Amino acid sequence: DTGVSQDPRHKITKRGQNVTFRCDPISEHNRLYWYRQTLGQGPEFLTYFQNEAQLEKSRLLSDRFSAERPKGSFSTLEIQRTEQGDSAMYLCASSLVGPLDNEQFFGPGTRLTVL
């Protein structure tokens, strides 16, 4: 399978703990995106990378959130001191930069539950 993969698929943690999620994009894709999705809503943009450079961050991304893409391949999203409001599905997507780069390929997501 050469699609976008995410790990873990589910994470249950206690409030105040740190969590880290991993995303492996499609290998030739140079853009990687992180989204958050809550029940009944569409995905909300968090941040994106072009190669290893983090080009944009949403205001939704508080200072407790940090994302990296150290070698322009896989990416990690870390949430420090988790809060119950962080409970959501975290989606990763990748795409190629180009004239029609609106086609993003999404992974299955990591569902986070903060108790």
Next chain:
Amino acid sequence: LAKTTQPISMDSYEGQEVNITCSHNNIATNDYITWYQQFPSQGPRFIIQGYKTKVTNEVASLFIPADRKSSTLSLPRVSLSDTAVYYCLVVPPGSSASKIIFGSGTRLSIRP
């Protein structure tokens, strides 16, 4: 940013053609219209994209009138497996990723 408006939900039956309309009155010259499909517990999946007139692929057709202020996603002969949320996005290619706004989508339910 071009804001989109689409019905919250729609119901149909197997074998019917389903048309989901999206309004985007403030669409800009460079904007493309893109539709995604999302099944429960999965990430969205790109369905189709167009700029004007009609685009067709193996999954759906996209109809865009001349003024481009709306678009219609057409799903021919739906089946139970087409039950999903459908998102209409209006985005210029190569734009800032923060301009990619999914909204709440249209929840399509297909009945036997």
